Amino acid sequence: MKPKLLLLILLANIVANFSSPFNSSITLTVVSDEAYTKWVKQMGGGCSFKHSDLFDRAKNKFKPCKTIKVDKNPRLGDFVSVQKAINSLPLVNFCRVVISISAGTYREKVEIPATMSYVCLEGADAEKTIIQWDDTADRIGQNGQPLGTYASATFAVNSPYFIAKNITFKNNAPSPPSGALGKQAVALRISADTAAFISCRIIGAQDTLYDDRGRHYFKDCYIQGSVDFIFGNGLSLYERCHLHAKTNSYGALTAQKRESSLEETGFSFVHCRVTGSGALYLGRAWGSFSRVVFAYTYMDKIITPRGWYNWGDKTREMTVFYGQFKCSGPGSDFGGRVSWSRQLTQQEAEPFISLDFIDGHEWLC
Structure with missing residues (x-):
């Protein structure tokens, strides 16, 4: 048996022992630092993102x-x-199809069906062309049941090859008090492959951007929220985006939901800027194999020294992949970070910091 495979099996057994309520005794396997480092590299950046079985070869139309x-x-x-x-x-x-939207505030809830590919929305200016609604997860829908987070979105995209430029997507439900239930209020949900958002503003409070699934590219966007305001299981590159927290207490920027080492998903933030109020975690481990990387990113002092939160489950510390590479600003200091996050080397960061991360040269050019 290959050493890497054996190591993964041993570590999986450790996690299983800790997770199972039926184990009255736990056998710990000692793994060397070198072996653990190799394993973390494999979990994070060791696999190829190109032409995965999970994604078809993309053929865009411009x-x-x-x-x-x-x-x-x-x-x-x-x-x-x-x-x-x-x-x-x-x-x-x-x-x-290009839908050109004049300046104005369009108070409506919008959804694009899965079969309606190749739609492009172009606003006059992101400050002037606004699509907004105010649903929350606990609001009662037409079927008499709460909408839930998924259906709370102001703007929902279910079709591939979607493009949006110069538009604000906003959920203007009021920011919920700390600990309130059912107040998730999605401004934008993207649940399809090969979508691009250029110079857009995505504004909300709790759960602002539902980066649900598929390969996505966000460039020069402004994204505002409080708790888990970029969340989901997409494979997404955020380039030169401004991420702004608006909270009076603790918040979290990301909640990435990768659930298996076989899933080629994760969020990468490159040349971004993180600002705001309150105390902000860079991410919470919504998924057991959650994967998030920040590279060349300015972080204001609002970032908590620990940086990351394990979602109350210590076993996730063995399987998540959280990394920084050449970040700057008072919130970027790696000295106080949790031991299970990583200061990446150039080689480790390389798979995350270009369009290759999302196969972008296939469908963005």
Whole structure:
């Protein structure tokens, strides 16, 4: 048996022993620091992100076949509502459609179905073109049941090859008091592969951006929230984004939900900026194999010295992959970080800091 495979089996047995309520005795296996380091590298950056079985080879389309105008003045556009413009498209769409949205605040809840590929939304300016709603997870839906976090989204994308530029997606439900239940209020949910958001603003409080699944690219975006305000199980690259916390107590920037070492998912933040109020964890381990990397990122003093939280489960400390690489600012000091996070080397950081992380050269160019 290969040494790495044997090591993984031994470590899996340790985790299983700690996790099971039926084990009255626990046998600990001593693993050397060198072996553990090799294992962590394999969990984090040792595998290839290219052409995974989980993702098809992407073939994007950029030349538009149709352009639709949305304007609050019916004389100046084809539609006065973003959702009505989307509903006008074929349910199964095969060509790039550009929906141009004039300045204004569009108070509506919008969803793009899974079959409606190649939709592009272009606002006049992110400060001026705003799509907003105020649902929360505990709000009662049409079926008489609470909406839940998934359905609380102001703007939900279920189709591949989506692009948004110069738009604000906002959930303006009030910020909940500490410890309140059912107040998740998603501004944007992306539940499809190969989506890009350029110069957008994504604003909310608890659970602002549901980065659910698929490969995603966020560039020059402003993202604001309080608790777990970027969460989900996407494979996503955030480049030159401004991440702003707005809380009077403890908050968390990320809650990444990778549940297995076989999942090629994770969040990478490159050349970003983290600011705000309160005390902020860089991430909480929502998934047992949660994976988040910050590289070349400025961190304000709001970052807690420990940096990361294990979600109240110490076994996750053995399987998560949390790393920093060449970050700056008063909140970037690695000295007080939890022992199970990593200060990455150039080689360890390399898989996370370019478009290759999300196969971006296939579908962004």
